Amino acid sequence: MKLALTAAIAATIAASALIPAPTRADQSIIVESQRPTLNKWVSKVSQDLTRSLDNTLNWSVARDVRADGGYTAVTFTSDEAGRPAALTVARPSGDKALDRVALTAVEHLRSLHPMPASLAPGQRFRANIIISVDSYKLDRLVQIMRKEEAQRIRAEGPNSKEIVLTAVPSKSA
Numbered sequence: 001m002k003l004a005l006t007a008a009i010a011a012t013i014a015a016s017a018l019i020p021a022p023t024r025a026d027q028s029i030i031v032e033s034q035r036p037t038l039n040k041w042v043s044k045v046s047q048d049l050t051r052s053l054d055n056t057l058n059w060s061v062a063r064d065v066r067a068d069g070g071y072t073a074v075t076f077t078s079d080e081a082g083r084p085a086a087l088t089v090a091r092p093s094g095d096k097a098l099d100r101v102a103l104t105a106v107e108h109l110r111s112l113h114p115m116p117a118s119l120a121p122g123q124r125f126r127a128n129i130i131i132s133v134d135s136y137k138l139d140r141l142v143q144i145m146r147k148e149e150a151q152r153i154r155a156e157g158p159n160s161k162e163i164v165l166t167a168v169p170s171k172s173a
Contacts, residue, residue, distance in 0.1 A: 038116045042165060045112060049127055049167040053105040057131070057169055064097035069131035071141045072102045075162065076125050082113030090126060091148070102129040105167065119163070126162040131169060138168065 036044065056062060073091035076084045084106050089099045106127050115123075128145050132138035145166075153160050 035114050035117050038118055041116050042163065046165045046167060048109055049105060049165055050170060052108045053129060053167045053169050056101050056105040056108065062101050065101055065131065066095045066098065067133060069133050069137060070095050070098050071130045071145055072099050074102050074106045074127045076106055077122060078112045082111035084109050098131060124162045126164045128164060128166045
């Protein structure tokens with residue numbers, strides 16, 4: 001058995017020596033961007049935000065959130081390290097505890113890097129955050145968010161500069 005294994009290894013090494021090495025002309029150079037597309041980036045950061053929101057809801061900061069949940073929006077920029085900066089509640093929920101949870105979840109995002117090349121320095125982001133206790137309330141809050149977002153974008157016109165992220169805790173509904 002040992003002799004057969006040694007012979008097989010020797011045959012493989014000998015056969016590989018017969019294959020000519022590739023010439024420079026045979027080698028292709030493939031360059032891939034290290035930056036994600038905007039859609040992939042929004043999807044990834046929204047998932048990160050959902051994880052951060054789930055973690056925040058497990059902390060004591062969430063204990064005072066109204067039982068029926070709600071919808072809030074936080075706007076922010078990014079510092080040089082890719083961390084959220086200049087956080088503001090842009091759309092209060094009417095529940096200060098829920099707004100605090102949203103601010104904390106955004107603040108605890110690890111990094112927004114690498115960002116798509118299409119994003120300019122000082123880019124503004126908007127995190128729409130919905131917390132719901134049942135699927136009926138979730139559907140209603142999503143409808144409200146979509147309507148308000150459409151109105152906001154229409155009002156800003158083609159110069160709308162905010163990149164929108166959305167998070168719903170995985171335990172919602």
